[in-house]
Amino acid sequence: MNNIAKKLRQAREQAGLTQAEAAKALGVVRELISLWESGKRSPSLAHLRDLARLYGVEEESMFSKDALQPIQSRGLLLRGATLSSPSRLELGRWLDFLDSWADFLNDLNEELKPLRRPPRTLDKGGDYTDRRSVSQLAEQVRAHYNLGLDALPDLYAFLDDLGVIVYRAPLGPLSESKISGAFYNHPQLGWSVLVNVNTTPGRQAFTLAHEFAHALYHYRTQGIISRSNEKPPKERFADAWAAHFLVPGKAIRDQLRKLNDDPKVRGPFQALWLARYFRVSYNTMLIRLRSERLIDQSTYDEWRFYSVSDLAQRLGLPVEDYKVPEDKMAGNWNLRRYPLSVLEKSRRAIEDRLISVAEVAAVLDVDRTTLEIDLLSLPKKGPTESQVREAREFEDVLPF
Template identity: 50%
Template sequence: MIRESHLDRVLARKLKEAREQRGLTQEAVAQILGVSRETVALWEGGARIPSLLYLGDLAKLYGVKEESFLTQGPLEFLEDLRALLRKEEEALLDPGVRLELRRWLDFLNGYAELLELAGEAPYLKAPPKELKPKEAILTDLRQASSQAIKVREYFKLGQDALPELYTFLDNVGVLVYKVSLPQGAGVWGAFYRHPRLGYSVLVNVNATPGRQAFTLAHELAHALYHNGFPGIVCRRENLAPEEAEVERFANAWAAHFLVPGKALREGVRRLGRLDPEVALLLAHHFRVSYALLLFRLRNEGLLSEEQLKEWVQYAPQDLARRLGLNPEPYGLPQSLPNLQGLKRYPPSVLQLVRKSVEEDLISVSEAAELLNVNSYILEKELLSAGLPKEENPEVEELVQELGFVSPGRRGKVLR
């Protein structure tokens, strides 16, 4: 390790060197990290040293081992994305996407250690044996519908609209990690079979709720049918032939899983007609996007090719307004969703981190480092003592109607 008096000069030089090797401008780095270009220039000029959080993000953005910023030797580059992408594909990704993927993998490594320390079981590591297909990698589109129904039956989900998928996946043992990627980044999500932690999926929340639901179902398909791959980044371009095949299957499976054909046909029959407004009502019922619902109608032979081409031109937000529905779920966020703090993580992660701090398995600073937040935010949002209390007017309304134990029930009071 070099002498402390030289640290600022070596760090500054290597920050500039790493940025230039990645072909990034100071403006691009500033935009990705949410700081000013002047701040990046001060870091590279040695007038200011980045905080530990920013230094870690710079290392991930440039694909550099953080400790190599602080030594006299050459920069050492990370190979962590090899689990998800070939080297040539990594170079084609948007820099912000590479940063988020590295943040995700870094978190999974640290969280796997916490699971082991706390003696907790890992997340799902293989599909339930009842759902395991005969093929090692299932890509036959003809099986998408039957496999989707089989999964619904296994989890007792019926044929109608699904529960909220973020919570569902967390409950069945798939860790969901949220990111906000710029429009046009071309990546909707990713799946990773972490060797110690188990299954995790990454979801881009800079999309409509219906598109997010489709991404979650798509990644679940990878977990169930394509876990022979260590990881898959779901993107539009630069797919190898075998990746294109598994993507097509995952798309078809997700569509049938979200909107089963039998339930869709029953919905059309019940409403008694089929037009763009009815299609929007059905999309609202199944909690999917208007576009996906139209394609499912076409899949089931309920919509002609000509109707599909016409109906996709109608704005779903306008249709929602005409029906008295909230139009917001059918439009993209006006700005990038703010995923600072703890919003990236599912309930299972936050519960275990809080429990681990309370039981002194890890310190507050270690928990903050794991979740990539500062200690103040962690204390305020996750570790504050006691549960907040407030008046709930609904209690008074329901106390007369529901303040009873159902006849014949001998429930055991939980403590």
């Protein structure tokens, strides 16, 4: 048995994983893990990197004769955590990217201006959990960022513009992984948020708001994994704050008054229409209606068992908006996991010849061909038929 084979077995056992669990995380058969650990087969460099992430050890220590070296940044989030092996691997990819991105910006001599704590007028000390004030606090944040009290814009874009690094990852359905997202106050980059994309768009919006609450009020806790089945005080506070931030009580009442004039939208259809308006899940809207005493407990208990897909179909709304996206973004090559600001900065660095395509591919953990096709290639020329038709229509009225 060679040295790498011994290290692989040792690292897996230290991580408390079985061969079957490791195989599931990497998407290979268990027998292949066994062959690697017996020295009969050698893992590729890509597989070796993923194994090191999964086990939480430095990749270089797999090759040395010295003891395995744990990845220090993993301790804040992963040490002692009970996670599925796929979730552990994806969290490792996220943390690896943050470290690589910080190095990338330093290599470009970029001045890092990380968000580490909220503006002074919003700062509650970094360890705040009093849920009685969530409505007032949510309004303060909306006012500070000029968001008004109506439906919020795209939260992915809002947080990216704010300077929060938002990363998408397929952590598996909540029924399996139990993880909706995570917050990490990175030593060099500051606030970073991870969102589980194996959830509905409405649930992703709630996760973004929930992790934003951690950033604003719990930044002293450097890393937090948000689990759907665990509700300590910080999680309960973040849930309550997110609900009020996404759906202010006054805005609900204003929209309900308008809906009451439409005889076609009644009962649970009103809840779904409001959920679509505020870009939240049906369940989130039911909870807000109940907490604002706009429906009673018995109505809440009745409405929450309706099929959301059936309600949407009857209202003529896209059913897909209320389902988990079919594209699971499997693998580690998909550029859609990164925020627009990261992709644009990467593109500009390559175009300005500040860094090579291969170096950026390594930072973003994609192969060079994927990077060139999905990030660097220009849009296809030639308008579509609908573009041509629309252009001709407007030619008759220009200028206007």
